[in-house]
Amino acid sequence: MQRYFIDDDNSKVDLEYxxxxxxxxxxxxxxxxxxxxxxxxxxxxYQKKSFLCTIESLSNTxxxxxxxxxxxxxxxxxxxxTIAQGLVCKEKMEEVIDHITELGAxxxxxxxxxxxxxxxxxxxxxxxxxxxxxxxxxxxxxxxRTSKLDVLEPMKFKEFIKFSQGFDLCLVAHVDSExxxxxxxxxxxxNSMLILVGPEGGITxxxxxxxxxxxxxxxxxxxRVLRTEVAPSYIMSIIDMVRGNNNEI
Amino acid sequence: MQRYFIDDDNSKVDLEYxxxxxxxxxxxxxxxxxxxxxxxxxxxxYQKKSFLCTIESLSNTxxxxxxxxxxxxxxxxxxxxTIAQGLVCKEKMEEVIDHITELGAxxxxxxxxxxxxxxxxxxxxxxxxxxxxxxxxxxxxxxxRTSKLDVLEPMKFKEFIKFSQGFDLCLVAHVDSExxxxxxxxxxxxNSMLILVGPEGGITxxxxxxxxxxxxxxxxxxxRVLRTEVAPSYIMSIIDMVRGNNNEI
Numbered sequence: 001m002q003r004y005f006i007d008d009d010n011s012k013v014d015l016e017y018x019x020x021x022x023x024x025x026x027x028x029x030x031x032x033x034x035x036x037x038x039x040x041x042x043x044x045x046y047q048k049k050s051f052l053c054t055i056e057s058l059s060n061t062x063x064x065x066x067x068x069x070x071x072x073x074x075x076x077x078x079x080x081x082t083i084a085q086g087l088v089c090k091e092k093m094e095e096v097i098d099h100i101t102e103l104g105a106x107x108x109x110x111x112x113x114x115x116x117x118x119x120x121x122x123x124x125x126x127x128x129x130x131x132x133x134x135x136x137x138x139x140x141x142x143x144x145r146t147s148k149l150d151v152l153e154p155m156k157f158k159e160f161i162k163f164s165q166g167f168d169l170c171l172v173a174h175v176d177s178e179x180x181x182x183x184x185x186x187x188x189x190x191n192s193m194l195i196l197v198g199p200e201g202g203i204t205x206x207x208x209x210x211x212x213x214x215x216x217x218x219x220x221x222x223x224r225v226l227r228t229e230v231a232p233s234y235i236m237s238i239i240d241m242v243r244g245n246n247n248e249i
Numbered sequence: 250m251q252r253y254f255i256d257d258d259n260s261k262v263d264l265e266y267x268x269x270x271x272x273x274x275x276x277x278x279x280x281x282x283x284x285x286x287x288x289x290x291x292x293x294x295y296q297k298k299s300f301l302c303t304i305e306s307l308s309n310t311x312x313x314x315x316x317x318x319x320x321x322x323x324x325x326x327x328x329x330x331t332i333a334q335g336l337v338c339k340e341k342m343e344e345v346i347d348h349i350t351e352l353g354a355x356x357x358x359x360x361x362x363x364x365x366x367x368x369x370x371x372x373x374x375x376x377x378x379x380x381x382x383x384x385x386x387x388x389x390x391x392x393x394r395t396s397k398l399d400v401l402e403p404m405k406f407k408e409f410i411k412f413s414q415g416f417d418l419c420l421v422a423h424v425d426s427e428x429x430x431x432x433x434x435x436x437x438x439x440n441s442m443l444i445l446v447g448p449e450g451g452i453t454x455x456x457x458x459x460x461x462x463x464x465x466x467x468x469x470x471x472x473r474v475l476r477t478e479v480a481p482s483y484i485m486s487i488i489d490m491v492r493g494n495n496n497e498i
Binding site: 074075076095099102103104142143144145184222223224225226227230233234237238240241244 | 323324325344348351352353391392393394433471472473474475476479482483486487489490493
């Protein structure tokens, strides 16, 4: 069933009277792309809860819905994962955001690192953030999540080091010795994880030193060398196996 | 270090005299893209072995190398994994091949399924196969593998069912009940695995019936709904964790 994420900026929600009015650009999607009509049903996600709703009426600017029931869904990981990545080009960033949203990540954070080949253009940042968050919203809807991933504004490396202080576990995907542990052995605990992947050119020795001083633990991602756009999907798949499924492993 | 896959069609290998002559299009890459010179070193992969080599001489058509030593590498999974996928568009197929090669898959097989929206154009198939195998070769070089992934020619669904008979384990990513087991619990054993992912529109009930009759086991890929281009990376990451790392899990 089609799924839409809404928030208080672009919708009215009255849980007491079981009413929702969507006023976002999803109105166009519901009315003109999906060509839905009154009595059709959708799932609406609001404040990390999901509701089965029936369409009551549609106009060009609003869709009114009646809540049928709150759904009991558990598609979210039990831990919050923030994937930080050395700033990469737009296409790679979009691919990574799309994939890790489907795989359950909570945040994506671009970090300006020494070997990032991409420069940030301040004037374009606002539009870029809107576009990246839209990709995350669509991927979350597609994959039946109840929360969407938030794309955070790019940070300088020094800021990032400070930002890392609030997490239960900080990891960096970087192998410089045979004793570097495998990521799967380190993600069994911790409610909030921050995991850094370098840009295409990798992470410099100075950056590794600063990360170690800030209590980051180095991890390997298996025996092969993964490119920066493949590594985040690998990380999220492993965390999903270790933490998301409660299967015997 | 730069890595090149060679075979007998485009190279001469004399292990007794520790000599290799590359005559493939890699000559252009070595000479003009990488601008290598005599005494520079590369890794050459031949028949699933890898060799550290020193360049002896370069011409426009040949690069002559001396083998310094055979390398002891173990970047390959201990099981052979064939990812089969309902035929998808060229861009998605290229992305999947690139990612699963880095993640250790041995074969990629496109399957013509009922809900595949893409039509095969027989005249274009040869060029397409060359291009897809080139992507696999480059991804294998990039990720420091010693074997490359082979892209197999597209098969009709009936042919695919016959093809599946030679495998230790056949799985299909398709959930139609709450008891469908998690993939991570099923890939612990088996030297050769065939894993099918549907096209965008999914797998039809008739196809599922035929797969079950051919001993395919249905598996889930976690709690979220993964698109067909994300599912193969998830599958390979989980297999890499379960089978590739010999870590305590």
